[in-house]
Amino acid sequence: MGTVIMHNVVSVDGFVADKNDDVGPLHDWYFNGDTPITGGADQDYDHSGAGTGIKVSRKSAEYVRSTWETIGTIVMGRHLFDLVNGWEGRPPSGDHVVVVSHRPKPEGWHSEASYHFVDGVTAAIDEAKELAGERTVAVNAGDVGGQILAAGLVDEVAxxxxxxxxxxxxxxxxxxxxxxxxxxxxxxxxGEGVLHLRFKVRR
Structure with missing residues (x-):
């Protein structure tokens, strides 16, 4: 099974958004560089809706590209899913998404997308690992990410x-x-306007 990595862009004082879910300048570095983030066959990773494509500094590009290419499954909470409408069925990286939720997938929502709604963080990680195989499981930080960390299911914090x-x-x-x-x-x-850090969780 692949590594479980908890990840997010974060302010210096540890916040991923303000109380109204506004990320402010946290994502500016995704668009302030000169190096596009592309995958195999020039797959464009930009799902921001900005239409300009993600362009970061060269150092950030190498790190972000190599990280995103390893992701098999993303785990997110229902609040984030509702906030971004599940990226309209097209996650920024990986082939599958597991949503931790007490409610099922919205009726008629992107039936073609590999999105799985699971009640509980342990079951969500089990499902995500199965779907990811040897690839990475990326857990979005926040309340659900904190619960997964507290349950001892996170291998690294990025x-x-x-x-x-x-x-x-x-x-x-x-x-x-x-x-x-x-x-x-x-x-x-x-990088430029961002510092990338990764820590292994001490066992």
Whole structure:
């Protein structure tokens, strides 16, 4: 089975959005560089709706491209799914999405898309691993990500830290209780307007 990585873009003080789910300048670095993010056969990874394509700094491009290409399944909470309407059935990376939700998939919603609605974080990770095979399971940070971390199901924490202070809002680790130790970062990459960090979760 592949690695389970909890990931998100985050402010210096640990927020992924403000209280109204506005990400402010957190994603600006996706569009401020000169290197496009493309996959095999020039697959465009831009699902932002901006229509201009994602262009980041060269150092960020190498890291982001190599990371996204390993993803098999994304795990997200129902709140984020509703907020972005599940990216209209086209996730930014990977072939499958598992949504942690007590409610089923909306009736008639993109029946062709490999989206699976699962009640509970343990069952969601089991399903995501099965779908991903040897590829990575990417868990969106926030309340659901924090629950998955607290359950001991996360192998690594990846943060794209942007130099902005939010002061309040939606926390990267949600409302997770207690201490969870991480190893020293094994990835430290300085992009333009972003610092990429990855930590293995200490067992």
């Amino acid at each position: 943060m794209d830290v942007v130099p902005v202070v939010f002061g309040s809002g939606k926390r990267y680790f949600g409302s997770v209780d207690g201490q969870h130790l991480l190893e020293d970062p094994h990835v430290v990459i300085q």
